[in-house]
Amino acid sequence: MPLIRLRPRARCCYLSSMPPEVIRLIVNGESREVPSGASLLQLLERFDLDPRLVVVELNRQIVRRPALAGTRVRDGDQVELVHFVGGG
Amino acid sequence: MSAAWQDTALAIGGRTFRSRLIVGTGKYRDHATMVGAHAASGAEVVTVAVRRVDLDRTKEEGLLYHLDPKRYFLLANTAGCYTADDAVRYARLAREAGFNEFIKLEVIGDQQTLLPEVEELLKATRTLVADGFQVLAYTNEDLVTALKLQDAGAAAVMPLASPIGSGLGLLNPFAIRTIKSRLTVPVIVDAGVGTASDACVTMEQGVDGILMNTAIAEARDPVAMAHAMRLAVEAGRAAYVAGRMPRREVAVPSSPAKGMLG
DSSP, X not given: OOSSOOOOGGGSSTTTTSOOSEEEEEETTEEEEEETTOBHHHHHXXXXXXXXXXXXXXXXXXXXXXXXXXXXXXXXXXXXXXXEEEOO | XXXXXXXXXXXXXXXXESOOEEEOOSSOSSHHHHHHHHHXXXXXXXXXXXXXXXXXXXXXXXXXXXXXXXXXXXXXXXXXXXXXXXXXXHHHHHHHHSSXXXXXXXXXXXXXXXXXXXXXXXXXXXXXXXXXXXXXXXXXXXXXXXXXXXXXXXXXXXXOSSSTTOOOOOSOHHHHHHHHHHOSSOBEEESOOOSHHHHHHHHHTXXXXXXXXXXXXXXXXXXXXXXXXXXXHHHHHHHHHHOOOOOOSSOOOSSOSTTOOO
């Protein structure tokens, strides 16, 4: 665990036309950084999740499996990744 | 099952099932015990819950690795939801994760008793029915609520025997019989069964099935209890269909009174 978390340089504003290298999402209630331009499918891969077993909600809208690869996340997006667990 | 007794199928929301026992997947000590209990129960429908993936997990296997969707019909629940909006959100996620449009709708109104929030339950039922769901609504043993759920389009109404996870058994057989006698949709008793005799007595009230989780999962030997529950549900059902003898306050001899020695 780093003692000091450096903000990514690309978030600085001196080159406003350049997109940031990483963006921040809220995934399952936790702040997470992902590369800019990442798709939801890439987000699942990053967490080692099988897209057939996980349902993705992006800003409270369900994104169906065929659309995961083509849906890019943006800074500040809220993502929920859910699956089936034991229950009665 | 012997040739002397052949039950009709249980029909819910356009599907038919041979087993009248629906079992849960929660609280098992390990996946192998759950798989063994499911097989011993003879159930075709198993319930599951929808929750966030643990992002920091160490490559643990998900529930679906242990549940064959070809063998079991997955009935997702909305357990833990306290409002209609939350329940509808969970139901839609479940439909996307699952393989069917069935939902076990729970909208809880009280944390200590886990009794249903009836207004929100009815609201969620109407929304989900309009959205194409087959709603199996967990409710209390109140006839008027059960009738309202049926009117709202529920595919089945699921009154409790006693509070969820309590194992107190069937507390109000009269109320359950009343609901069963007045509804046309299937009545599945959901929650409260503690042991095999509870399941048998519940089925003897004439209900269409029972849903249980804790009674099996928390038994000392869940596989053996699942077997017992299967027998109890079948026995109770057969006894109901057979029609019990009348209760009498006096003894009536089983052997002839005539022909005794003088």
